Amino acid sequence: MAAADVAVVIPTMRRPEALTVALRSVFAQQDVADRLKHVVVVDNDPKGTARDTVDGLRSASPVPLIYRQEPRPGVATARNAGLGETDAPLIAFLDDDEAASPLWLARLIASQAALGADVVFGPIRGRVPEGLGGKTAYLERFFGRDGPAADQLLDHAYGCGNSLMVRATALPGDTPFDASSNESGGEDDALFSALSLRGGRFGWSTEAWVDEFAPPHRATLKYALSRAFAYGQSPCQIAWKERRLPAVLFWMAVGAAQTAAWSLAALGLLIVRNPKSADAMNRAARGLGKVFWMQGLEPRFYGAHELARLERVSPSAA
Known part of the structure; x- marks a missing residue:
């Protein structure tokens, strides 16, 4: 055994x-x-x-x-x-x-x-x-x-x-x-x-x-796109911490191209009310995160941020 x-x-x-x-x-x-x-x-x-x-x-x-x-x-x-x-x-x-x-x-x-x-x-x-x-x-x-x-x-x-x-x-x-x-x-x-x-x-x-x-407060397009933006930030943030500046610049360039291409795709899909517009917005948000990856721009989802949200929802929790 x-x-x-x-x-x-x-x-x-x-x-x-x-x-x-x-x-x-x-x-x-x-x-x-x-x-x-x-x-x-x-x-x-x-x-x-x-x-x-x-x-x-x-x-x-x-x-x-x-x-x-x-x-x-x-x-x-x-x-x-x-x-x-x-x-x-x-x-x-x-x-x-x-x-x-x-x-x-x-x-x-x-x-x-x-x-x-x-x-x-x-x-x-x-x-x-x-x-x-x-x-x-x-x-x-x-x-x-x-x-x-x-x-x-x-x-x-x-x-x-x-x-x-x-x-x-x-x-x-x-x-x-x-x-x-x-x-x-x-x-x-x-x-x-x-x-x-x-x-x-x-x-x-x-x-x-x-x-x-997914709880109701997270099962929203706004929350998902915020998370997608944060996911997009990750490659640049990690490369910066590891002092790999060429990698940071590479991912920023990739992000700029992704943002431009997928924003246009999302706009077109929204106009014709195609449900795949959400996927295009997701990709655009990930690209935008690679461009705006700097410290202080990270969305907050956990820790003190989540605790503060819970206190607003249920301040009497024992």
């Missing part, structure tokens, strides 16, 4: 219903009884609102369910805190708005072993609320993730949600995620860029499915 060597880390902030769904999907994982060591929930709310949810589910967990409150809001800080709660050599990340399919973790583990990858990613099915009309297909694609039709090594990385990482090679040090990305995100892009420069390998696990449920 193999030794238990995998921990699932789930950062969360004031999403008790979604967290419950995510945790129950982890508890229901099949074919990993001898591999799963810990499930770690990092409560990124200074008020510790996830504690009751975790305590209420503790008896249902097949392995130790660890609760860690990290009162400093921020996605990178939360991920680092989760790593500090387990010594497992393999770390799977699941977001608190995701639900894993029954063989999710088993597929990630098998793909990692077969491919010898430092990080393995799986596909995501985007789910959005009903009643969004012609925007539904675009938003489901936006919150989803597609990849190759078969397990294989990749020449690029995806996002941290729905991934399995070899701790020794992919997560160096006690705080591998850059806390300067706490509010804007992109901490995983920087991590994977550094891993790539070290010769790290990325893999794809085609059967390691999760569903991602």
